[in-house]
Amino acid sequence: MVSDGLGASGLVDTIQYILSPREAYAAEQQWRVVKRSVDARQRELKVHLTVLTDEQGHPIAKDAPIPLYAPPVFQDVHDAKRQVVIIGAGPAGLFAALTLIEHGIKPIIYERGKEVSERKKDIALLNRNEGLNPESNYCFGEGGAGTFSDGKLFSRSKKRGNMQRVMELFHYFGAPDTVLYEAHAHIGSDKLPSIIKRMRECILEHGGEIHFETCVTSLKEVRGERLEVRGTPIILAIGHSAHDTYRMLAAEGVKLETKGFAMGVRAEHPQALINKLMYHLDKGERDQLIKLVGNASYSLVTQVEGRGVYSFCMCPGGHIVPAGSTADGCVVNGMSASHRNSPYANSGMVVQINPEDIPGDDPLRGLEYQEELERLALTHGKAPNIAPAQRMKDFVDGKASKDLPACSYLPGIVPSRLDQWLPAHIGKRLQQGFRDFDRKYPGFLTNEAVILGVESRSSSAVRIIRDQETLQSISTPGLYPCGEGAGYAGGITSSALDGINAALKIAALA
Numbered sequence: 001m002v003s004d005g006l007g008a009s010g011l012v013d014t015i016q017y018i019l020s021p022r023e024a025y026a027a028e029q030q031w032r033v034v035k036r037s038v039d040a041r042q043r044e045l046k047v048h049l050t051v052l053t054d055e056q057g058h059p060i061a062k063d064a065p066i067p068l069y070a071p072p073v074f075q076d077v078h079d080a081k082r083q084v085v086i087i088g089a090g091p092a093g094l095f096a097a098l099t100l101i102e103h104g105i106k107p108i109i110y111e112r113g114k115e116v117s118e119r120k121k122d123i124a125l126l127n128r129n130e131g132l133n134p135e136s137n138y139c140f141g142e143g144g145a146g147t148f149s150d151g152k153l154f155s156r157s158k159k160r161g162n163m164q165r166v167m168e169l170f171h172y173f174g175a176p177d178t179v180l181y182e183a184h185a186h187i188g189s190d191k192l193p194s195i196i197k198r199m200r201e202c203i204l205e206h207g208g209e210i211h212f213e214t215c216v217t218s219l220k221e222v223r224g225e226r227l228e229v230r231g232t233p234i235i236l237a238i239g240h241s242a243h244d245t246y247r248m249l250a251a252e253g254v255k256l257e258t259k260g261f262a263m264g265v266r267a268e269h270p271q272a273l274i275n276k277l278m279y280h281l282d283k284g285e286r287d288q289l290i291k292l293v294g295n296a297s298y299s300l301v302t303q304v305e306g307r308g309v310y311s312f313c314m315c316p317g318g319h320i321v322p323a324g325s326t327a328d329g330c331v332v333n334g335m336s337a338s339h340r341n342s343p344y345a346n347s348g349m350v351v352q353i354n355p356e357d358i359p360g361d362d363p364l365r366g367l368e369y370q371e372e373l374e375r376l377a378l379t380h381g382k383a384p385n386i387a388p389a390q391r392m393k394d395f396v397d398g399k400a401s402k403d404l405p406a407c408s409y410l411p412g413i414v415p416s417r418l419d420q421w422l423p424a425h426i427g428k429r430l431q432q433g434f435r436d437f438d439r440k441y442p443g444f445l446t447n448e449a450v451i452l453g454v455e456s457r458s459s460s461a462v463r464i465i466r467d468q469e470t471l472q473s474i475s476t477p478g479l480y481p482c483g484e485g486a487g488y489a490g491g492i493t494s495s496a497l498d499g500i501n502a503a504l505k506i507a508a509l510a
């Protein structure tokens, strides 16, 4: 019997098993499994199951209730003396707001996009290629970039704080039990909007404020109110796509620096092919495993000429989506619904870019570099959002694709010579990267797969420099840059945790 650190949830007594897919499937029908991961490193696949036990160490039955964590206690902050302004209602902003309310502090959130149900309508238009709303899209709006995503909640690092608390809050607002124990939990783009809506309702009910369709264009003033006069702390949780806001911050003297990021393409294979490559099993066992853990994913990494080339944000059974926030570029990303059951498997395939790779010393030069590549992709696709695409093997062999395979990307794709127009330091490295990945998983490099341009927003190209201890901007006291846009987090969970940490710092000031 082992205790595996789930104590915060009260899940203390557990036992671990390493089983074949068939045995694991049988075990899951009987027992209360609290953690599951698949070890695909060996040719013989193994499933690691952690099962909840009673005091005698016997596995607990499947339908026994899961012992829960202490639920959050939100205070009434309608008339709270302390207030905090939050810019951005993504995971960082929302989790910061919830934490402030737990500490009796009133959050006032400004969000440039719309509330989630209105945002859905703009996303539907975007997918039908009927126009991009620059303020309401896959990046901007309630819930931030994470709302219409795969909702992978991966980061379980204990280094930066209480990640289990992030999972518990997601669970409290409606995420499935699996987020409490799965090593690679995910929620899905169909479920996330209602979770985000419940968070908003909780914030409003307890006296917080949320102002949608309010883009903050100066740190000095919002909606005619002077922020500096209010003297309230400001949590800056803008995500990494608000290039105009970064430019405003630079103009207002907030200290920024260029940071390393990554750019490339999004690749899509038939999911059935990825299942075959990743699950080295006969068909019967493979189907059994898929029933248990779902469609296969992958995580690939190699080094080419001193730079990392790697897969990013892999979405099994997912869709490629138009993820730009301006009409002058073509940007793609990926997502999947909770069942992950589309016939496609997509993933970002990106090349690491270091600050020294971009000439100059302007802290915003990384943004300009991203925008340049996005404009290039637009000129090779078809405005507004038809993405340039090439079959994967044709890309590696330097050949035009005469036609393209079926693809999940709804606005449409058009054949293009990505091998010719991608900057060589990205294109050549990707070509070698695909060859390397094919050596690891023979069959990965295939013309059944297609690549789309460009995946340019995988991470922030800017850091808003903050003091490690106080978490305040080193140039602008009272400003708390946090989340992905600040350059200190990446992904939903670490951004949410960064928001919590910023709120805790403010709460501790007293």
Ligand SMILES: Cc1cc2nc3c(=O)[nH]c(=O)nc-3n(C[C@H](O)[C@H](O)[C@H](O)COP(=O)(O)OP(=O)(O)OC[C@H]3O[C@@H](n4cnc5c(N)ncnc54)[C@H](O)[C@@H]3O)c2cc1C
Pocket: 087, 088, 089, 090, 091, 092, 093, 110, 111, 112, 113, 138, 139, 140, 141, 142, 143, 144, 145, 146, 147, 148, 149, 150, 151, 152, 153, 154, 214, 215, 216, 217, 237, 238, 239, 240, 241, 242, 245, 313, 321, 323, 333, 334, 335, 482, 483, 484, 485, 490, 491, 492, 493, 495, 496
């Ligand atoms: C399609 C897609 C799929 C993804 N899939 C995953 C995944 O499966 N797992 C994962 O971990 N991560 C995923 N990500 C990344 C993840 O969404 C981000 O890492 C995360 O949302 C960052 O959180 P954040 O709160 O820091 O910023 P964001 O979520 O970007 O939120 C920032 C918010 O600030 C608002 N804002 C910006 N500027 C202003 C301003 N001036 N005034 C007012 N409001 C402003 C924006 O409108 C936005 O709502 C995905 C991203 C995309 C686009």
